[in-house]
Amino acid sequence: MKISIVIPAYNEEKYIGKTLESAKKLDTNGWDIEILVINGGSTDKTAEVARSCGARVVDEPHKGIGFARQEGLKHATGEIVFFTDADTIVPPDWLKKHIAALTKEDCVLSFGTFRLSDGNFPYYHVTNYIQPYSIALSYRLFKAPLAPGQNIACKKDAALKIGGFDEKLELLEDADFAMRMQRIGRVVFLPDCIVISSGRRSKEGWGYFLRNLWANINFYLLRRKKFKRFPVYR
DSSP: OEEEEEEEESSOTTTHHHHHHHHHTSOOTTOEEEEEEEEOSOSSSHHHHHHHTTOEEEEOOOOOHHHHHHHHHHHOOSSEEEEOOTTEEOOTTHHHHHHHHHTSTTEEEEEEEEEESSOOTTHHHIIIIIHHHHHHHHHHHHOOOOOOTTSEEEEHHHHHHTTSSOTTOSSSHHHHHHHHHTTTSEEEEEEEEEEEEOOGGGGGTHHHHHHHHHHHIIIIISOOOOOOOOOOOO
16 A cells, blocks of 8 residues: 655754654554655755655645645645644554554545644643544534644545645645545544644744634634634744
8 A cells, every 4th residue: 555644844944854753653564655745935954854854855835734735635646645744743653543444445534633742821731631622522523523734644536536625725724624525435533643743833822822713713613714814834
């Protein structure tokens, strides 16, 4: 089986090395693995670090997380495509847990959760102590897959069938993608599949938290895809 791991990146030289090192420690179970870094116009040494770690770098001057994930999907050669972020550490059994779900015929996408390794109040505390329960409850009670982009895997043919990620979205592109995938097959939540991300966004304090809260209200309750612009991180 061929597996692609897609990592969007924008000025991530401080983080991406650790992400790629964790990817090297994955239990590959004999699968053929490729790692794609979608370099969105970085002005630092992101591309150099990625190549030195053995990743294939796709240079795209256009910024935007929805665009980057979609480019990764297009360039991936694997039948199963994993998505994570350039500031995220994946556990050794990450591939195996997702593949166990995706090898079932009706499953088209699987997703886990994430925790932060550091960060400030309130983002750190909400993410680590409240978010895991909200994701689980939303999935079990309302069948709403609140899939975080740093912990998603899907069947490529199914993803292309729905058009992939919305390239215009710079936020909640992951949840939007998972909800549309649910229309053509089963989406599976893996509560014990956890990745560890940086809490750097929490440095904005309440500003980030409130923008994120309003974006979620717009997307999930009001069914709108227009969000207040966030600072570009990747």
